[in-house]
Amino acid sequence: MAVSNNIIATINFIALICSIPIIFTGIWLASKPDNHCIRSLPWPIIFIGVLFLALALTGFIGAYWNKQGLLAFYLFCNAALIVTGIILLILAYIVTHPSGAYSVPGREYDEYRYMGYSEWLRDHITDPENWGSIKACLAASSVCKKMVWDSYTAPQFFASRISSLQSGCCKPPTVCGYQYVNPITWINPTNPMGDVDCILWNNDPNQLCYNCDSCKAGVLGNLRKEWKEANIILIIAVIVLICLYIIAFNAYKNTHKTGSKK
Template sequence: MGVSNNITAILNFIAFLASIPIIAAGIWLASKPDNECTHYFRWPVVILGFLILLVSLAGFVGAYWNKQGLLAFYLICMAILIALLLILLIFAFTVTRQDGTYSVPGRGYKEYRIDGFSQWLRDHVTSSDNWGKIRSCLAESNVCARLTQNYITSDQFFSANISPLQSGCCKPPTACGFNYVNPTLWVNPANQLADPDCLLWSNDQSLLCYNCNSCKAGLLGNLRKEWRKVNVILIVAVVVLIWVYVIACSAFKNAQTEDLFRRYKQGWV
């Protein structure tokens, strides 16, 4: 195995290692309740991570055993995968750029407005065609049930840093003026505001605020928060993969040159 192939093998091992955090980030995303219910963002990162892992292994085998055809296949496939990863990263940044978060005085948690998020997210995640299934899925999860286990008094709950999904779906909006009994049980005030979410709130544990715009906004807030974390991992991985790919291309050309030179010497002798 020539020097260039040695370098390519090492580079592919680095690419293999870079695929592991991508897969881990994808699995972390897929395990979240909001992604389990939306399905849109659940598997792309995992699939890309596994493809990068497999292609890196193919490149390692091609370099170690000097299989030029396999190395060429690796370079083509890796270029496509890096491009797809960049597209996914740019798309994720674009649709999560807008933020519908606003602070509530005297509360540790934040609340969310649906019109503060990108139009694409609103159209594809919280449209009337999709929300029925998402709502049912959220109601069957333990997202809200965990609140009653973790917080007892109103002081504990009001100072808690709960997730956007819990803030939007498990309690009525603060502006409604409901009186706290427990995190998912609230007493209606005598004079409710005209906000539709105030009228949609129900103490029925299968309903709560799952029909509210605040719940839709909380779901979008959760997706945004999670993807912002994953984007950091994807940026680092893309930088490493591009660096590996550029050097691997140079090493592949050098390996071909070394192979031609070796054949020339054998023919000369």
């Protein structure tokens, strides 16, 4: 019995340590300049890390102090968390699979089409209440302003790899035909195209293209990229949970077999 409990305690102590990087990954995502305007992004990762931590702590305490009821509860919660993690992975894939990114001739960076993203993602982020706060946050941030610090010439700017937020929110869409002055200042063409975003563009640093659909698409593109990276963490967490469950379940079963023979 002691050997089985020691195995469960050891693997959960390792899981306890592994949960810390997951939590810090969520905090790191929240601290990135491109993400601090989207408050909902890091919380699922932090929540998963905290659940992982609580589960590992439960398993460790139950095994170390031989609390069989707590171990049974740990196994049940582990199984439930595995199922929840798999469901989240499937939903995240469905929601983030469509991409609104498209290439533009003569430009190294991509531009973004709002309708290219999933309806759920569009409705969640671009809800009038959500978008109002996101837009105000973007305008107050350095996401666009820092582009001017690099003093790009036009060829250098067109050959740069700017983020989806910068591509969608800080400049007019290429189709509008605006003439480049600097990354956030453009000269209005004589015959602008009929795209609504072309009319909405404004050289005022507080407005730029924050009212454009291309800006919403840039935010969705950034969210999609970060969630795909976060999904890797979730996949690893689910695999670790499955391994923990198999080892802990076998150890728990052996404990009961040993106990029943006495």
